[in-house]
Structure formats: C-alpha cells, structure tokens
Amino acid sequence: MGMSQTxxxxxxxxxxxxxxxxxxxxxxxxxHRCLMCWDAPCIKACPTDIDVPQFIKRIAxxxxxxxxxxxxxxxxxxxxxxxxxxxxxxCAGACVLNDLHERPIDIGRLQAFATDDVVFGDVEIFSxxxxxxxxxxxxxxxxxxxxxxxxxxxxxxxxxxxxANEKPGGLNTYGVASYKMDIPTSLAxxxxxxxxxxxxxxxxxxxxxVTIESLISDHDAVFLGVGLGGVPALDLExxxxxxxxxxxxxxxxxxxxxxxxxxxxxxxxxGGNTAIDAVTQASMLGADRVYLVxxxxxxxxxxxxxxxxxxxQNGVEFVHWVSPVRLEGVDAVxxxxxxxxxxxxxxxxxxxxxTESRIEATVVLRATGQAKRTSFFSGIDGVAxxxxxxxxxxxxxxxxxxxxxxxxxxxxxxxxxVNAVQHGKLAGRDIDEKLRAVAxxx
Amino acid sequence: xxxxxxxxxxxxxxxxxxxxxxPPTNTGDQIARAFDAGWGGAVWKTLGVPVENTYSRYxxxxxxxxKMMGLNNIELITDRSLEVNLIEIEDVKRRYPDNAVIVxxxxxxxxxxxxxxxxxxxxxxxxxxxxxFGCPHGMSERGMGAAVxxxxxxxxxxxxxxxxxxxxxxxxxxxPNITDIRVAARAAKRGGADAVSLINxxxxxxxxxxxxxxxxxVVGNQSSHGGYCGPAVKPIALNxxxxxxxxxxTADLPISGIGGIETxxxxxxxxxxxxxxxxxxxxVMHYGYRIVEGMHEGLSNYLDSKxxxxxxxxxxxxxxxxxxxxxLDINYIVKAEIDQEKCIGCGLCYIACEDGAHQAxxxxxxxxxxxxxxxxxxxxxxxxxxxxxxxxxxxISMVEQDVGQTSMSWVEYSSDEPPGExxxxxxxxxxxxx
Numbered sequence: 001m002g003m004s005q006t007x008x009x010x011x012x013x014x015x016x017x018x019x020x021x022x023x024x025x026x027x028x029x030x031x032h033r034c035l036m037c038w039d040a041p042c043i044k045a046c047p048t049d050i051d052v053p054q055f056i057k058r059i060a061x062x063x064x065x066x067x068x069x070x071x072x073x074x075x076x077x078x079x080x081x082x083x084x085x086x087x088x089x090x091c092a093g094a095c096v097l098n099d100l101h102e103r104p105i106d107i108g109r110l111q112a113f114a115t116d117d118v119v120f121g122d123v124e125i126f127s128x129x130x131x132x133x134x135x136x137x138x139x140x141x142x143x144x145x146x147x148x149x150x151x152x153x154x155x156x157x158x159x160x161x162x163x164a165n166e167k168p169g170g171l172n173t174y175g176v177a178s179y180k181m182d183i184p185t186s187l188a189x190x191x192x193x194x195x196x197x198x199x200x201x202x203x204x205x206x207x208x209x210v211t212i213e214s215l216i217s218d219h220d221a222v223f224l225g226v227g228l229g230g231v232p233a234l235d236l237e238x239x240x241x242x243x244x245x246x247x248x249x250x251x252x253x254x255x256x257x258x259x260x261x262x263x264x265x266x267x268x269x270x271g272g273n274t275a276i277d278a279v280t281q282a283s284m285l286g287a288d289r290v291y292l293v294x295x296x297x298x299x300x301x302x303x304x305x306x307x308x309x310x311x312x313q314n315g316v317e318f319v320h321w322v323s324p325v326r327l328e329g330v331d332a333v334x335x336x337x338x339x340x341x342x343x344x345x346x347x348x349x350x351x352x353x354x355t356e357s358r359i360e361a362t363v364v365l366r367a368t369g370q371a372k373r374t375s376f377f378s379g380i381d382g383v384a385x386x387x388x389x390x391x392x393x394x395x396x397x398x399x400x401x402x403x404x405x406x407x408x409x410x411x412x413x414x415x416x417x418v419n420a421v422q423h424g425k426l427a428g429r430d431i432d433e434k435l436r437a438v439a440x441x442x
Numbered sequence: 443x444x445x446x447x448x449x450x451x452x453x454x455x456x457x458x459x460x461x462x463x464x465p466p467t468n469t470g471d472q473i474a475r476a477f478d479a480g481w482g483g484a485v486w487k488t489l490g491v492p493v494e495n496t497y498s499r500y501x502x503x504x505x506x507x508x509k510m511m512g513l514n515n516i517e518l519i520t521d522r523s524l525e526v527n528l529i530e531i532e533d534v535k536r537r538y539p540d541n542a543v544i545v546x547x548x549x550x551x552x553x554x555x556x557x558x559x560x561x562x563x564x565x566x567x568x569x570x571x572x573x574x575f576g577c578p579h580g581m582s583e584r585g586m587g588a589a590v591x592x593x594x595x596x597x598x599x600x601x602x603x604x605x606x607x608x609x610x611x612x613x614x615x616x617x618p619n620i621t622d623i624r625v626a627a628r629a630a631k632r633g634g635a636d637a638v639s640l641i642n643x644x645x646x647x648x649x650x651x652x653x654x655x656x657x658x659x660v661v662g663n664q665s666s667h668g669g670y671c672g673p674a675v676k677p678i679a680l681n682x683x684x685x686x687x688x689x690x691x692t693a694d695l696p697i698s699g700i701g702g703i704e705t706x707x708x709x710x711x712x713x714x715x716x717x718x719x720x721x722x723x724x725x726v727m728h729y730g731y732r733i734v735e736g737m738h739e740g741l742s743n744y745l746d747s748k749x750x751x752x753x754x755x756x757x758x759x760x761x762x763x764x765x766x767x768x769x770l771d772i773n774y775i776v777k778a779e780i781d782q783e784k785c786i787g788c789g790l791c792y793i794a795c796e797d798g799a800h801q802a803x804x805x806x807x808x809x810x811x812x813x814x815x816x817x818x819x820x821x822x823x824x825x826x827x828x829x830x831x832x833x834x835x836x837x838i839s840m841v842e843q844d845v846g847q848t849s850m851s852w853v854e855y856s857s858d859e860p861p862g863e864x865x866x867x868x869x870x871x872x873x874x875x876x
Contacts, residue, residue: 032507035833038789041811060506094811099786100834 016178016254016284018083018185022106022113031060034105037096042107045094048075048422052091052107059114067114069125076150076196076425077143079119079189080172081418082111083181088306090418119192120185126196129156134435137162137219139206142170144225144408144420144427146193151428153197157435160219161198164205170227171409172417174252177277179284183255212380216403220438221431224383224391224399224406225424228370228414234269238327243334247278247367254281261287267336267359269293269324270367272302276311278365283314290316291359295323295341295349319359323351327364336361370414380404388413397427405431444745445752446482446738450696450718451611451636453569455542457482458713458753459734462639462700462721463546463572463615466731468520470530474537479731480738483542485613485639485721488519488574489527489559490548490586501648501658503674512674513724514648516659516666518580519548524559528566535567542719543567544613548574548586551600557607570610573601573635575626576617576642578669588642591617594629601633611636613698616682618675619645623682627692637696638686639721641679643669672724676702680715687716687761704733706740713753714760768852773865775843776824778802778817784837787812791828791838799827800870821868 022030034056042052051070058067071078087093087108095104117123134157138145141163149159167173172186194200204210206226215222231246233239247268253259266282268275271294283290292311294301297320301308312318322338329335340355372389382401384392390413391406393399399406407423409415446457460483461467461476468487476484495517503512520527535543545568549555560571575597577587590596597614604612614630616623618641627638645667650657657665679701686692699717703709704725712720725733741753750756780791792805792815802821808814817828829838848862855864 028507035788035790037787037813038793038805039807039813040789041787041813044807044811096786096788096812 016281018179018181019109021116022109027059027110027113030106030110031056033097034060035096041094041096042091042105045090046074047090047416047418048081048425050074050078050091050111055114056105056107056110059110064114064117065123065125068118068123071111071115072118072125074425075418075421076147076193077172077189077417077421078111079115079192080143080181080186081421082108082115083185084172084176085416085418086304086306089304120188126154128197129154131158132156132435132439134158134220134439135160135218136221136223136431136435137215138223138225139163139212139215140170140225140227140408141165141168141190141200141202142225142227142408142420143172143417144227144410144424145170145223146190146198147421147424148223148225148405148407148428148431149198149424150193150196151425152431153193155428155432157432159198161200162204162206162210162215163200163202166203168200168202170225174255175248175274176417177251177281178255179281207376207379220403220435222404223424223427223431224404224410225408225420226373226376227409229373230371231274231366231368232371234324234366234368236324236326238329238333241327241329241333243329243332243362244327244364245366247274247365248370250278250365251281254285259285261285261363263288264362265289265291265360266363266365267291267293267361268365268367269336270369271296271300272367272369273304273307274370275367276301276303276307278367279316280307280311280314282363282365283311283316287363290314291319291361292316293319293322293324293336293338293359295321296343297321322357325356328358332362333364334362335359336364370409372413373410377410396430397423398430444742444750446742446745448482448718448753450698451570451613453483453542453544453611454540455482455719456540457738458709458717458719459737460484460542460544460698460719460721461726462723463488463544463574464723464727465517466723466726468522470527470534473530473534473543476726476731476734477534477538477541480734481541481731483544483569483719485572486527486531486543486545486568488546488548488577489524489563490519491550492521492523493518493580495521496661498659498661499668501668502672503648510672510724510728512646512648512670513672513727514646514659514668514670515643516579516661516668519546519574519577524562528562531563531566531568535569542569544570544572546572546574546615547604548577548581551585551590551596553603553606556600556603560604560607564608564610568610570613570636571604571608572613572615572639573604574615574642575600576615576640578617578619578643578645579667588617588619591615591626591642592620594625597626597629598633601630601635605634613637613639615642616640617642618678618682622685624685624689624692627686627689627695631692631695635695637698637718638692639698639700640686641675641682641701643671644675644678646670671701672728673702673704676708680711683712683717684715684761684764687758688764706737706744709737709741710744710756711760713756714758715764716758716761718757770851771849772852772855773847773850773862775845775847775865776826776840777819777822777843778824778826778828779839779841780815780817780828781837781839784834785815786834786837787814788833789813789815790831790833791815794827794831799823799825800868802868803828821870823868 036053055067055070091107092104138149138161168190169186266287268278279292325337336359340352383399397405397407405427407427408420463485473484499517502510505511545563575591581587582589614635697717698719699712700721792803795803802818832838
C-alpha cells in the first residue's frame with residue numbers, strides 16, 4: 001500500500017473498549033438532574049416500557065436493588081440494552097431536557113449503573129416461581145429468545161434454548177460494535193439468565209441436528225427467535241476474491257479480537273447500521289483509509305445520525321450515489337469499481353452509463369442487508385411468511401401453528417435488540433397464559 | 443456605588459456583612475483573614491469557661507444532590523483559654539480598627555461572672571458584646587445558653603446585669619426554640635439590650651444512619667440533638683426577624699439577622715424585613731470567606747438599580763407588607779397562564795395540580811410522547827403551585843385578573859357592612875369533571 005501511517009484515520013474516540021460505567025458520584029449527579037416527568041416521554045420511547053423516571057429516582061434515593069428490579073422486570077436484557085440501544089433515538093432522544101437547551105439525561109449509562117450489580121454481580125432479585133410442570137423450547141439464544149426464556153423461567157416453566165452458534169447471545173455476542181459492548185459482557189448476561197433456571201444447548205442447529213417436529217412433540221410450546229441470516233452475495237464479478245467478505249462476519253471477527261487492518265484500505269458497501277458499525281470499527285482498527293460506499297444520499301441512510309457522526313470523527317470517507325459494478329484483483333481484491341446512480345423524478349434509482357470509477361480497496365465488506373431465513377420457515381407447518389420474508393404473527397406473537405410463537409428480527413425484519421427483547425417478553429407472557437389456561441381445563 | 447456602611451446601636455461597620463459567632467470566628471487569625479476578604483464585622487466565637495468537645499460534631503441534610511441545605515452541630519462554646527482569646531481580640535482590633543468586633547459571651551448565671559468577663563473583653567477592645575442566650579445543646583444542660591433564652595425573666599435579668607457592667611453596646615442573641623419570638627425580644631429590651639441577634643440554631647436531629655441505627659452526628663453508638671442552621675432555616679428566621687421588627691414594643695430595637703444567608707439576595711431580604719446587619723456562618727463553613735465578594739457586588743448593584751444611595755434606605759421597607767391573614771385582600775385574583783412556546787411537556791404542573799392541589803390543569807399526550815397541558819381557568823384558584831414546580835423559567839405566570847372587583851379583607855367581609863361583593867371561588871368536587 002502506498003499510504004503512510006501518518007495518513008491514517010484520526011484517533012478521536014478510536015478505542016474499541018466500551019465506555020466505562022459510571023461511578024456512584026457520577027450516577028447521583030445525573031440521577032438528580034431527572035425532572036421525573038409525569039407520563040414521561042422516555043417511557044413511551046422505550047420499546048420495552050421501562051419506567052425510566054422511577055428507576056432513576058431509585059438510584060437517587062440509594063435503592064439500587066429497586067432500581068434494577070424496575071428495569072429488569074420490563075427488560076431482562078437491561079444491562080446490554082443500556083449499552084447497545086440507540087438511546088439518542090429512543091429514551092434520551094425523547095427527554096424533555098432536550099427542549100430546555102440542556103443535555104438530556106444519560107439514561108443508558110444510568111441503566112448500566114443500576115443493573116450491573118444484579119446482572120454481573122451476586123445480587124439476587126428474582127425468586128423462583130412454583131414449577132408449572134410445563135416445558136418450552138426456545139430456538140435461538142439471541143435477545144428475543146433469551147428474553148422469552150427468562151420470562152418463562154421466572155413464571156415457573158422449564159425452558160430449553162437451542163442455539164446453532166458456539167456461544168450464546170446472538171447478535172449481542174457476535175454482531176454489535178465492540179465499542180458498544182464486548183463479548184464477556186454479553187456472555188455474563190447470558191449466565192445471569194441461565195441463573196433464572198434457563199438451560200441453553202449451544203451448537204445445536206434446529207432443522208439439521210434436531211427437527212422442529214421433535215421440539216413440538218417434546219415441549220408444550222415453541223418460541224422461534226432465530227433472527228436473520230448472513231449478508232447475501234451481490235453476484236458481482238470478482239466477489240469470490242480473497243478480501244471480500246460479509247460485514248457481519250467481519251464484525252464477529254473483530255469481536256473475537258482477530259483483526260488487524262493496518263496498511264489496508266477498506267470499502268464497505270451499504271448505508272445501514274451494520275455498514276456504519278463496520279466502517280467505524282475498521283477505522284478504529286488502524287485501516288489507512290475507510291470508505292462507506294452507498295448507492296443513495298446521506299438522507300436515505302438507514303443508520304443513526306449519531307453513529308454517522310462517530311464514523312466521521314473516526315475519519316471515514318462517505319461515497320454517495322454510486323453502485324458497485326465489479327471487484328478487481330489478481331490474488332486478492334485490490335479495487336472496487338462503481339458507477340454513478342441517479343434518482344429519477346418518479347423515485348426510481350438507476351445507474352448512469354459511462355460513469356465507472358475505481359476505489360482502491362484491499363478489503364471490501366458487504367453490508368447490504370441480512371438475508372431472511374425463508375427456507376427454514378417454509379418447512380414448518382402453519383408458520384407463514386409475508387412478502388418481505390418476515391414471519392407472520394398476531395399481537396400475542398402467535399403463528400398459525402398453535403404450538404409456535406415467534407419474535408425478534410425474524411418477525412420485524414431486523415430492528416434493535418430492545419425490540420427483540422419486547423417480542424420475547426410478550427410472547428413469553430402469552431405462552432404462560434395459554435399453558436395455564438390449558439392446565440386449568442384439564 | 444451605593445454606600446454599604448451601617449451603624450448599629452452606635453457601632454460603625456463598613457458594611458452589613460458580619461460573621462456569626464461560630465467556628466469561622468474561632469481565632470484571631472481566622473477573623474483577620476475574613477476582614478481581608480471583605481467582611482465588615484465578626485462576632486467572636488463565644489467565650490466563657492473553655493469546654494471539651496466531642497470529636498464528631500457536625501451533620502447535615504442534603505436535598506436532591508445539593509449538599510448541606512441544612513447543617514447541624516453539637517459543638518460547644520470556645521475550647522480555647524480566655525487569655526489567648528483576649529490577646530487575639532486586642533491584636534485584631536489594633537490591625538482592623540474600622541471593622542466591627544463583637545464578642546459573644548456565655549458564663550454561669552451570676553452577676554460577678556458576667557461582670558468579670560465583660561470588663562476583660564472591653565479592655566481588649568471589643569466594640570460590643572453579644573449575650574449567647576441561644577445555644578441549644580450542652581451549655582443549656584449546664585443552665586446557660588437556651589436555658590436562659592427560653593425564660594423571659596432570666597433573659598431580662600441577665601441583660602440587666604450585663605448592661606450594668608458594660609460600657610459598649612449589648613446584643614442579646616435569641617433562641618428560636620420558643621413559641622413566640624416577640625416575648626423573648628421584649629424581655630431583652632426590658633433588660634436594656636441595645637440590639638438583638640437572631641436566630642440561633644434550631645433543635646434538630648438531621649437523620650439516622652440506617653445501618654447502625656444511630657442518629658447523626660454519630661458519636662460512638664449514640665448521638666444528641668444539635669442546633670440546625672443553613673439555607674433550610676432561612677424562612678423561619680425571616681419570619682422571626684419580621685415579627686420583632688413589626689412588633690410595636692420592639693420596632694425600634696436594632697436587629698442583626700441570622701439564618702441561612704448565602705447570597706446578596708438573602709442579605710437584601712433580611713434588611714428589607716428590618717435587619718441592620720446580618721451574620722453568616724454555614725455558607726462560610728461550606729465555601730469559605732470568599733463568598734462575601736459576591737455580597738458586596740450584588741447588594742451594591744441592586745441598590746444602584748433601585749436608585750438608593752445607601753443600604754440604610756432599604757432597611758425595613760418590607761416590614762409593613764407583612765400583616766395578619768385577616769387583613770389580606772380576598773378579592774385579589776390571580777390565575778395561572780402557560781406560555782406554550784416555552785413549555786417542554788414534562789407534565790409536572792399537571793400532576794402537581796391534579797394530585798396535590800385543585801384539579802385545574804388539563805393534560806393529554808402529544809404525538810412525540812410529551813404532555814400537552816392547559817389551564818382550566820374557571821377551576822384555577824391561583825394557588826401558585828404549578829408555577830412553583832415548573833422547571834422552565836417564565837413558562838407559567840400567575841396573572842392578576844381585574845373583573846372590576848372591590849378589594850376586601852376577611853375582617854371587612856365579616857363585618858356588618860362589607861364594602862363589596864365576594865368574588866366567587868371555583869368549587870371542586872361538586873361538578874362532573876370534563
């Protein structure tokens with residue numbers, strides 16, 4: 001590579017380590033800033049309905065156990081949501097202090113402060129419910145599955161979670177940006193959920209190692225929280241060259257600590273949250289130059305403004321209105337050829353002929369959207385998927401198969417961890433209700 | 443620049459800012475540093491027979507993260523010898539001839555004891571003496587301090603003894619641990635006091651250690667009630683100052699006001715309610731002598747803005763604005779108004795009114811999750827609560843209403859010939875809520 005190290009990205013915020021948690025003094029100062037709004041907008045902005053002013057007031061009053069319970073009753077993954085939630089778009093974004101020319105309450109870090117001793121320490125706040133004798137199978141140990149499993153275990157049901165990956169946690173373990181949460185934190189939270197009485201069988205792929213039919217016959221109910229698949233190939237010439245990869249695999253490798261990008265030039269194709277996480281981490285890992293290559297403009301990007309800003313501060317260069325044509329290289333990729341795009345008056349995106357240009361890149365990452373697991377669902381009796389490849393459920397997260405519930409990314413097409421947690425929680429409550437109703441009838 | 447100098451019962455002071463008899467006036471060195479910082483006068487920490495203190499002796503009350511909104515102490519009078527204190531008084535007075543040095547005294551209740559100590563501090567150069575009839579702990583168990591201040595006859599008698607011995611002005615420091623401060627002030631005046639200082643500290647327990655069950659300040663596994671001061675006591679002290687200033691029997695008795703003073707605004711309020719000088723302790727224990735700089739500047743700018751050349755023009759201007767409830771105009775109408783441009787949608791006014799007052803604010807959630815509020819003017823009794831809880835400056839105002847009403851007090855309304863009609867009040871709990 002011709003680039004010298006002095007040309008590398010600025011180092012502002014260039015640490016992959018997550019932000020440290022608050023000290024008690026910091027937390028108290030912050031907690032006392034909360035106005036304790038009536039019918040508070042932060043509660044309504046939280047997909048899991050955490051009573052934010054209540055948990056903050058309890059920090060201020062020195063009742064950390066009560067604060068943790070307020071959070072975890074509503075969101076059992078409160079500790080990871082505290083770290084990975086886009087709070088600027090949710091609770092903190094709704095904070096009325098934004099309108100008072102003040103910094104909003106740092107709700108995420110307060111939530112981490114309140115929950116860490118319970119989730120990662122030895123403070124116990126949940127007592128075991130009377131066993132119901134029911135067993136439930138949960139497919140997928142990601143946020144949706146863990147949330148559902150925890151809810152059911154708290155209600156006295158025996159829960160077994162099946163997960164294809166080596167480690168549990170789903171995207172919390174494999175997919176979130178390292179500067180938001182590290183792997184040990186995700187795994188420690190899973191241990192906390194296991195402590196509620198949840199059994200997790202890792203490395204078991206439902207569909208190949210064990211059939212869905214056997215799960216249905218061995219359990220009283222099944223919850224599907226399988227998430228989405230990898231980023232599908234773009235079918236471009238040269239896509240199989242070494243150096244071309246799925247951005248999600250890249251992020252998982254970064255989290256495993258096995259990536260060194262010094263001397264490399266990285267191009268990430270896509271404009272969503274995965275693309276932004278990939279470029280920011282690539283820059284933090286010492287890449288000489290990092291490009292985000294997106295076929296539309298800044299306004300159409302699916303990523304959050306604060307994440308885009310962090311990427312900018314890390315020296316990421318944004319290339320808008322171009323579409324990838326082919327990848328070039330001999331033994332490995334060394335360039336990404338793109339052509340300009342244009343938006344017609346009727347809103348259709350098209351490419352402009354004769355506008356090809358080449359971006360020098362030794363690493364090219366696809367972040368163009370995760371695949372739906374359509375083939376997995378099509379084999380399950382009574383589980384329908386819509387045109388977008390999403391599992392169809394009712395308000396209680398029931399599929400048309402009376403034994404199967406579903407939630408999380410496979411239902412909403414890919415949203416935040418906190419959305420998946422809410423699905424799992426509500427599904428768990430509905431499963432409990434149904435199983436109790438059945439038991440009452442027999 | 444307005445003239446801040448004052449004269450209280452013959453004692454000149456370059457400004458009304460004095461330090462109260464307390465830890466900040468324990469030694470000559472401290473008082474010298476205070477005068478260098480700009481304090482006009484100081485009341486020397488109470489002299490008498492030196493005591494032995496407990497080690498642990500202060501405790502405080504924090505409110506929502508604000509430290510030391512109230513301070514409590516179980517410290518006694520000076521623990522330093524009279525001889526050392528007298529040498530330091532002489533030294534300070536020689537170095538700072540223009541500053542007021544008042545010496546607080548407390549000895550056993552006999553005329554000889556008072557005569558002896560008064561003669562010695564006068565000899566050392568004290569500009570005045572302050573009789574400590576207020577200390578609520580420790581000394582009172584030995585028949586001094588509040589034990590004297592709580593019995594008007596004792597207050598009067600000992601003041602008489604002091605006046606017989608003293609050639610300099612005599613201040614009597616009053617305890618608030620009584621039912622009617624005017625009785626104590628009248629007793630002091632009967633005894634010949636030249637001025638009164640108030641308030642001393644209020645009996646208090648600031649809290650309990652929830653692990654050891656011992657109240658604070660923890661002394662081993664016990665505690666004792668102490669004396670409460672700081673910002674929390676200011677409203678109580680202001681009422682007592684105003685009561686003495688408004689009492690015909692003591693209206694001409696100069697007052698040195700004490701209690702929770704921290705800013706120039708606090709000083710101005712004490713002066714408006716009749717104080718000539720003010721005394722500060724807790725704020726200095728919290729932030730140091732430097733806080734007086736803001737008092738100079740702030741009070742002076744305020745007087746300039748009011749077109750007053752001297753602080754003396756401010757004194758007592760609010761005394762006749764305090765009256766009995768029965769004289770208040772019950773036809774004075776205010777209603778809350780919300781400036782929707784400033785409202786941030788926190789809903790605090792709504793829930794305060796709904797649960798805590800008169801159910802006169804309407805609310806509904808907006809699309810962005812905030813709370814839209816409006817005043818139900820017909821139901822609003824104008825109690826002020828919403829404007830007090832609102833976190834946004836100037837968002838809720840209490841606006842005077844003119845419906846052509848005649849002003850009328852309760853006394854007038856109850857008389858045989860009321861001067862006008864009573865303006866109807868909103869009724870609650872009678873009609874169906876809309």
